[in-house]
Amino acid sequence: MDAGRSDLFDQFYRENYPRIYRYSYRLVGNSEEAEQLTQESFKNLYCVFANGTRITDIKALAYRIAHNVCLNFLKKGDKFKNVLGHNGYAIPLSVPSVEDEVIAKHRLELLRKAILSLSKRDQRCLFLYWEGFSYREISTIANIRGTSIGRILARAINRLSNERQRGKGL
Amino acid sequence: MKHLDPQLIQMLLDGEAHDDEKLRAEHHIHDCAGCRAKLERAGFKLKAVMKDLEGLDPATVPSPPAFDRPLVDKGPKRPLIRVLVLSPIKVPAFLLVLMAGVLIILARLLFVGNPAQKNAAITKVSADGPDSVTLISSAGETTIRLNTVTYGFKVVEDPSILVLKKGDTNE
Helix, strand or coil, rough: HHHHHHHHHHHHHHHHHHHHHHHHHHHHHHHHHHHHHHHHHHHHHHHHHHHHCCCHHHHHHHHHHHHHHHHHHHHCCCHHCCCCCCCCCCCCCCCCHHHHHHHHHHHEEEEEEECCCCCCCCHHHHHHHCCHHHHHHHHHHHHHHHHHHHHHHHHHHHHHHHHHHHHCCC | CCCCCCCHHHHHCCCCCCCHHHHHHHHHEEEEEHHHHHHHHHHHHHHHHHHHHHHCCCCCCCCCCCCCCCCCCCHHCCCHHHHHHHCCCCHHHHHHHHHHHHHHHHHHHHCCCCCHHHCCEEEEEEECCCCCEEEECEEEEEEEEEHHHHEEECCCCCCCEEEEECCCCCC
């Protein structure tokens, strides 16, 4: 790989590591695994870079690789059951009392269950939307038809909102 | 215009609706209080859900560690044996072909007989009657009926050469 391309990769790595880490964390729900998977994703991306492949949208490619790396990891260990279910999830620091903490935990649990009840395609779509991607980018990264994204998101958000209401009523 | 569906509402909230859709929706909600309320509710829901999702984010994001550059393996230079051994698709395919080959050889040996006998050349043909003929070959002598000749032999390459198939000639 020539020096210019190598520098470009290094810059991309520094700037986007936190994003890819956060994305991986959301998918696997564990900080150690998220770190390992982020490294693996960047290694895969580096191989594409070093092979001289023409890349039109490196950011989209990085997320696509990260997504596949995490899904492969989850599939291997049948860890889909644990997605978002790890204890490592942060509870907001502003929670003042034990009772509030229990309620907050319970609400997160409901949210987790609601996300898990979505199809894998809908989860993918929601995660990318959550990451701030446009419909066009989501379509490219997750290989979902652009015209379906609005419908998928509306359905997913509605389901999460209903669970949220249930959590409030407790 | 018909009422706004959830998909269009979501697209409007995300700024992903086409200009013409947006224009028509704006005209519609101007006159339709129901859709106006739906759009407003959907906006609140979206904000609330996205705020909740933040609770699932990691508490801290580590700074990027030094990147350990992998050795890049360029596809065309990979040795054939490595391609066969490591490729998850090629290995089962290769085994399948190998097993099919073994099965075909076994089947031929078990059900068709010795290949040397199968392709035994006919040295003499004599007519025994209006519907039977005797063929003599290096594999031995056999009699077949003319109206079932297809069971007894087949013509290969040179139409003048008949090839016996052991086992189904003496019916």
